[in-house]
Amino acid sequence: MQVEYRVDLRPHHTFGLPVHAAAWVELTDAARLPEILALPEYDPATVLWLGGGSNVLFGGDYAGLVVHLAHKGIAAEARADGRVAVTAQAGEIWHDFVQHTVAQGWYGLENLSLIPGTVGAAPVQNIGAYGVEVGEYIASVYCFDVDTQQFVTLDAAACRFAYRDSLFKQEGRGRYVICAVTFVLDTVFAPRLAYGDVAAVAAEIAAGRAIGAADVAAAVCRIRQSKLPDPKVLGNAGSFFKNPVVDAETAAALLAQHPTLPHYPQADGRVKLAAGWLIDQCGLKGFAVGGAAVHDKQALVLVNRDHASAADVRALAQTVQARVAEGFGVALEPEPVWLAC
Numbered sequence: 001m002q003v004e005y006r007v008d009l010r011p012h013h014t015f016g017l018p019v020h021a022a023a024w025v026e027l028t029d030a031a032r033l034p035e036i037l038a039l040p041e042y043d044p045a046t047v048l049w050l051g052g053g054s055n056v057l058f059g060g061d062y063a064g065l066v067v068h069l070a071h072k073g074i075a076a077e078a079r080a081d082g083r084v085a086v087t088a089q090a091g092e093i094w095h096d097f098v099q100h101t102v103a104q105g106w107y108g109l110e111n112l113s114l115i116p117g118t119v120g121a122a123p124v125q126n127i128g129a130y131g132v133e134v135g136e137y138i139a140s141v142y143c144f145d146v147d148t149q150q151f152v153t154l155d156a157a158a159c160r161f162a163y164r165d166s167l168f169k170q171e172g173r174g175r176y177v178i179c180a181v182t183f184v185l186d187t188v189f190a191p192r193l194a195y196g197d198v199a200a201v202a203a204e205i206a207a208g209r210a211i212g213a214a215d216v217a218a219a220v221c222r223i224r225q226s227k228l229p230d231p232k233v234l235g236n237a238g239s240f241f242k243n244p245v246v247d248a249e250t251a252a253a254l255l256a257q258h259p260t261l262p263h264y265p266q267a268d269g270r271v272k273l274a275a276g277w278l279i280d281q282c283g284l285k286g287f288a289v290g291g292a293a294v295h296d297k298q299a300l301v302l303v304n305r306d307h308a309s310a311a312d313v314r315a316l317a318q319t320v321q322a323r324v325a326e327g328f329g330v331a332l333e334p335e336p337v338w339l340a341c
């Protein structure tokens with residue numbers, strides 16, 4: 001296994017910050033993962049298991065070993081119930097995988113088109129968009145348990161999927177390295193069109209035909225491209241903050257004052273608020289600190305506009321949080337994982 005030193009991390013995370021990894025190794029076969037634990041550079045306290053780098057923020061140079069999970073492969077098995085179990089290795093690129101499922105006639109993931117990152121990262125924050133969360137389609141996650149040094153299969157219940165959250169972001173963080181994910185997908189297409197403009201854009205693309213999965217995927221791509229910056233062009237980590245969930249009383253008070261505030265009642269009685277709207281109302285679209293800025297088309301996204309440093313991003317995020325707290329009394333929690341370096 002080849003270890004490289006002082007590796008430029010710019011191509012390996014979507015925010016494109018000028019940071020380096022002290023040591024770097026590429027994993028192209030999950031079965032060889034245990035060998036990493038024997039490397040002199042390996043320290044369980046500082047190792048970073050990295051996928052596409054679309055949901056991490058480096059606070060500076062990374063002092064530990066970075067392991068790039070790059071192993072690929074997709075296998076499918078028909079199930080007795082007519083659905084299909086599809087297992088994808090962690091290093092598969094998420095969007096390419098979604099396109100592959102749609103082309104094969106395996107349905108469920110089309111609303112999650114164009115989300116940056118890898119298959120292995122998808123369960124960590126339970127990626128979600130346009131009314132679908134990936135956890136709804138995950139049957140199990142195959143992991144390496146660093147504590148017991150065994151490969152284990154965790155079923156969906158054990159993964160504890162919640163809004164932008166899972167076991168892997170909580171107490172399982174640092175313990176379970178995701179090696180592969182098994183999805184159970186439909187073979188009969190049932191479009192999920194309830195969110196925002198998806199139904200209208202998909203109908204426009206279908207142009208009179210019955211809406212198919214490829215139309216929904218194309219609609220989601222079109223909507224995302226209209227507001228979300230392409231990380232290859234403008235560094236970013238997608239939504240920078242989670243949409244805050246507040247109690248019913250707080251939501252009622254805010255809505256009395258701001259009737260147009262987009263809000264989504266939750267099953268437990270609490271209410272999710274659109275953080276992008278709150279930031280936008282503070283007049284922060286385009287607001288910059290150094291080279292980091294609030295995206296001018298979607299205020300929930302912070303971008304690397306011009307050679308931003310990690311410090312610029314941190315200062316910008318703090319300003320946004322302070323302004324929203326002042327204006328609305330709502331605390332915003334960052335969505336990506338901040339890595340103290």
Ligand code: EPU
Pocket residue numbers: 128129130131195196227228237238239240241242243262274275276277280297298299300335
């Ligand atoms: N809004 C504004 N101004 C803005 C941004 C949003 O007024 O600058 C309003 C919109 O008009 C809309 C509402 O806020 O009424 C919600 O906006 P949008 O539909 O764009 O979705 P979001 O809540 O901002 C969430 C996810 C996105 C996901 C979209 C679509 C989170 C943290 N973000 O964003 O996920 O693509 O819904 O489902 O839940 C990501 O996680 O990286 C991500 C991009």
